[in-house]
Amino acid sequence: MDEILQGILKALELIITLDPEVVDTTSRTLMISISSTLLASLIAVPIGAIIHFKHFKGKRAIINIIQTLYSIPTVLIGLLVFLLISRSGPLGSLNLLFTPWGMILAQAILILPLIMGFSITALKGVGEEIIDLARSLGATEYQTLFTLVSEARYGIMAAIILGFGRAISEVGIAIMIGGNIRGYTRVITSAMALETSKGNLELSIALGIILLAISLIINTLLNYFQEK
Amino acid sequence: MIVLLNGGFYTNRYVYICISRELEIKHKKGGTTMKKTFAIALIIITLIATLGIYHLSNPGREILRISTTTSLEDTGLLEELEAQFEKKYPNIDVQIVSGGTGIALERGKKGDADLIIVHDKKREEEFIKEGYGTKRYPFAYNYFYILGPADDPAGINGTQSATEAFNKILTVAEKDPQHVKFVSRGDNSGTNLKEIKIWENITDYNSTVRGSQWYIESGSGMGDTLRLADQKGAYTLSDSGTYLAYKNKITLVPYITNGSELLNIYTAIPINPKKIKSANYDAAMKFIEFLLSKEGQNIIGKYGENKYGKPLFTPLYGKTEP
Numbered sequence: 130m131d132e133i134l135q136g137i138l139k140a141l142e143l144i145i146t147l148d149p150e151v152v153d154t155t156s157r158t159l160m161i162s163i164s165s166t167l168l169a170s171l172i173a174v175p176i177g178a179i180i181h182f183k184h185f186k187g188k189r190a191i192i193n194i195i196q197t198l199y200s201i202p203t204v205l206i207g208l209l210v211f212l213l214i215s216r217s218g219p220l221g222s223l224n225l226l227f228t229p230w231g232m233i234l235a236q237a238i239l240i241l242p243l244i245m246g247f248s249i250t251a252l253k254g255v256g257e258e259i260i261d262l263a264r265s266l267g268a269t270e271y272q273t274l275f276t277l278v279s280e281a282r283y284g285i286m287a288a289i290i291l292g293f294g295r296a297i298s299e300v301g302i303a304i305m306i307g308g309n310i311r312g313y314t315r316v317i318t319s320a321m322a323l324e325t326s327k328g329n330l331e332l333s334i335a336l337g338i339i340l341l342a343i344s345l346i347i348n349t350l351l352n353y354f355q356e357k
Numbered sequence: 358m359i360v361l362l363n364g365g366f367y368t369n370r371y372v373y374i375c376i377s378r379e380l381e382i383k384h385k386k387g388g389t390t391m392k393k394t395f396a397i398a399l400i401i402i403t404l405i406a407t408l409g410i411y412h413l414s415n416p417g418r419e420i421l422r423i424s425t426t427t428s429l430e431d432t433g434l435l436e437e438l439e440a441q442f443e444k445k446y447p448n449i450d451v452q453i454v455s456g457g458t459g460i461a462l463e464r465g466k467k468g469d470a471d472l473i474i475v476h477d478k479k480r481e482e483e484f485i486k487e488g489y490g491t492k493r494y495p496f497a498y499n500y501f502y503i504l505g506p507a508d509d510p511a512g513i514n515g516t517q518s519a520t521e522a523f524n525k526i527l528t529v530a531e532k533d534p535q536h537v538k539f540v541s542r543g544d545n546s547g548t549n550l551k552e553i554k555i556w557e558n559i560t561d562y563n564s565t566v567r568g569s570q571w572y573i574e575s576g577s578g579m580g581d582t583l584r585l586a587d588q589k590g591a592y593t594l595s596d597s598g599t600y601l602a603y604k605n606k607i608t609l610v611p612y613i614t615n616g617s618e619l620l621n622i623y624t625a626i627p628i629n630p631k632k633i634k635s636a637n638y639d640a641a642m643k644f645i646e647f648l649l650s651k652e653g654q655n656i657i658g659k660y661g662e663n664k665y666g667k668p669l670f671t672p673l674y675g676k677t678e679p
Contacts, residue, residue, distance in 0.1 A: 215467045215468070215469050216467060216469055217467045217468050218467075221468070226469050227422065227452060227454055227469065308455075309454065309455065310452040310453060310454060311439075311453065313450075323430070323431070325580060325581075326427060326431045326578045326579065326580040326599075327431045327432075327433065327580070327602055328580055328599070328602035328603045328606060330606070350401075354398070
């Protein structure tokens with residue numbers, strides 16, 4: 130129990146003194162997770178909207194698959210992407226393994242189904258009458274889609290926040306794809322794993338608290354903007 | 358919204374009026390603040406992206422990727438060597454990735470590393486035989502420790518060798534599995550294989566040891582395994598580095614701390630550029646040269662003195678491995 134108190138004190142100390150290694154790791158963590166969330170959102174939201182909007186055979190099955198992928202283990206994504214971008218893999222020539230770019234790619238794959246699925250759910254919450262109305266007022270397909278998405282924006286925002294939360298808190302990809310290289314691919318979660326096995330439990334707890342603090346700031350900002 | 362829907366609104370005038378009122382209210386509420394929101398969000402994202410680009414840029418330095426085991430990475434020795442090496446060769450960016458011995462070697466085979474540093478002679482020799490590595494360069498060693506609870510229920514205190522101690526644990530544990538327990542890594546790591554090898558000296562591991570009531574496989578890293586053994590009041594085998602790092606957090610005490618059976622030799626192997634085209638052989642050799650130089654060996658021999666009261670490794674200083 131003593132470690133928890135020490136961890137909280139250590140977290141405060143690291144934040145107040147702006148410990149260079151912590152600042153470095155934290156900004157890298159943010160950069161990677163925000164990039165992967167942006168990348169995944171740019172793909173997942175439009176595709177989710179199209180899936181919701183169009184009526185086609187096998188739609189239920191596709192939604193079912195997307196929802197199943199919510200629980201895909203991060204280590205599995207890590208392994209699959211590792212085999213894909215390893216120098217002897219099909220994308221080996223891009224030299225993505227053990228780079229932040231590889232981590233962004235893998236994290237985006239991880240949270241893509243999450244954002245897509247929850248966007249579809251958010252869009253379902255928008256009444257059918259909005260579609261009918263938009264159509265009856267002569268909106269084109271694209272305009273209708275846009276109307277629909279903007280009506281569901283709160284739900285979609287929640288989906289994106291959820292995706293960001295999963296990206297910033299995962300550790301399997303950070304270690305498998307990033308390699309936990311100091312000063313290059315080390316993020317908060319992989320630093321925590323390392324410090325724990327080193328026996329620096331207080332530092333590990335402190336890093337965990339910092340990660341939660343970041344999430345708190347980001348969520349507060351987003352909620353603030355949403356309510357405006 | 359209104360612009361968007363202006364296509365043919367005369368067709369349903371009544372609905373339009375109702376909806377447009379609702380939308381207008383929403384629109385007014387969000388209009389100017391929405392723009393502000395976007396501007397602020399944009400500034401934040403740009404700031405983070407700039408920070409990010411600064412971090413991700415790798416200004417024309419050559420990369421030396423070292424794949425190593427967690428037990429070595431956890432001691433922090435490589436970090437120290439990396440810092441000194443990069444001072445000497447500012448053009449080489451050393452990147453260290455760690456994992457179990459298995460994945461560390463696998464990365465070498467797949468062309469994802471230029472140099473591997475591991476501690477499992479048998480697998481190292483196979484690695485070279487298969488043509489992936491050029492040569493073994495042993496550079497330092499230490500000993501595995503046999504740890505146990507302070508009251509020593511199996512009575513291994515005073516035994517002369519690891520085999521003797523394991524034998525005693527086995528005999529007493531079979532009679533009293535409630536009080537004598539052993540925690541194994543159970544993860545095929547170098548430490549785990551070392552442990553199995555000692556069991557094999559006295560008995561058939563798979564039939565008498567594995568699966569026994571007193572034998573617990575943690576399936577996790579050394580630190581977690583130490584904590585588990587501590588909680589259960591069990592015996593375990595640990596590398597000295599991790600034990601020293603955890604010394605103040607656990608109550609286990611070391612009983613056997615040396616002898617040829619517990620020897621743990623760390624070896625560097627450059628990846629063979631003839632087999633793996635992408636391997637950076639020159640940089641790997643520069644690192645090995647540094648590792649074996651007097652300067653490098655001195656760093657290794659002193660490492661851990663301040664933090665743990667005694668050094669974690671014994672450098673070889675050019676001698677053959679013991």
